[in-house]
Amino acid sequence: MSAETYAGLNALSEPGEFTELDRFMFESWGYLVIPNVLTAEEAQECLEAATRLHEKEGTTGWAQVGRGFETEPVLDRLIDHPAVLPKVRALYGDRFILQSAWCTKQPAFGGFGGWHQDGSGAYDFKQLGYPIPLLQLRASFLLTDQSLPRMGNMEMIPGSHRAQVPLPQDIRREKADLPIGQVICAPAGSVLLFHNAVWHRTYVHDGDYDRYTMHYIYSPPWVRFSDRFENDKDYLARTTPVRRYLAGEYERPDAPFGAGYPAAAFDDKKDN
Known part of the structure; x- marks a missing residue:
């Protein structure tokens, strides 16, 4: 199957505004x-930052490193990127947090990942109701370039966030192919925005280099962080008000989500 065929199957959107077509897709x-x-220059800068994070942690094999935005300014700037933030706001309203930011590395010649939905290991999101609610919106x-298959792409099962039954256990155990799996093909610098309940996996990587992806996970304001126990105070002092707000740092004068919950910090003139 050609790259053009794969690209034609993607739910393609434009940066910025969350359109009615975006919502339908x-x-x-x-x-x-x-x-x-x-x-290309921005993607390269972010790739260099991602590589530094993993080198500092000494990771091997498939690995992920959290909260890199606190030490890498180029990754901090992606938190409220104007191509993505309006879409997050359209789906959540203006009260949400950055629950986590994971920088993942798939090693050279890496194999298939396992089929899964995102969520909490402590409490399966499907127990909350059907359809599974949007609790982790991942950007x-x-x-690294993923414009062709077998470059460490993400593979998605479109519409599976609405499925009333789980993916069969034998498919998950064997990491088997599916006729409805969609391999996401896009160049470096592109963004995949997806619902936590979509079944997905990491596709095989044939390259002789490590594949890096920077994931930003947005959640309702009452969801606990998953890549940190608290925010770094030095980071909070130097970042912007919007990013500090998204990091979950704000005053709660009476109760966690009572009348004293602060107004959103967004400046629409900048974000739209």
Whole structure:
């Protein structure tokens, strides 16, 4: 199958505004692909930052490192990127947090990942109701080229966030192929925005280099952080008010989500 055929199957969106077509595609398939959010130079800078994070942690094999935005300014700037943030706000309203930010590395010649839905290991989101609610909205910035299959792409099962039955256990155990799996093909600098309940996996990687992706996960304000126990105070002092708000740092003068919950910090003139 050609790259053009794969690209034609993607729910393609434009940077910025969350359009009515975006909403229909997201509700129908559970994800959007936004090509060319970052320039080649910006993607390279973010790739270098991602590599530093993993080198500092000494990771091997498939690995992920959290909260890199606290030490890498180029990754901090992606938290409220104007190509993505309006879509997050359209889905959540203006009160949500950055629950986590994971920088993942798939090693050279890496194999298939396992089929899964995102969620909490402590409490399965499907227990909350049907359809599974949007509790983790993931914006994945591709930092290495994934414009062809077998480049460490994400593979999605479109519409599976609405499925009333789980993916069969034998398919999950064997990491088997599915006729309805969609391999996401997009160049470095593109963003995949998807619902936590979409079944997905990491596709095989044939390259002789490590594949990096920077994931930003947005959640309702009462969801606990998953990549940190608290925010770094030095980071909070130097970042912007919007990012500090998204990091979950704000005053709660009476009760956690009572009348004293602060107004949103967004400046629409900048974000739209």
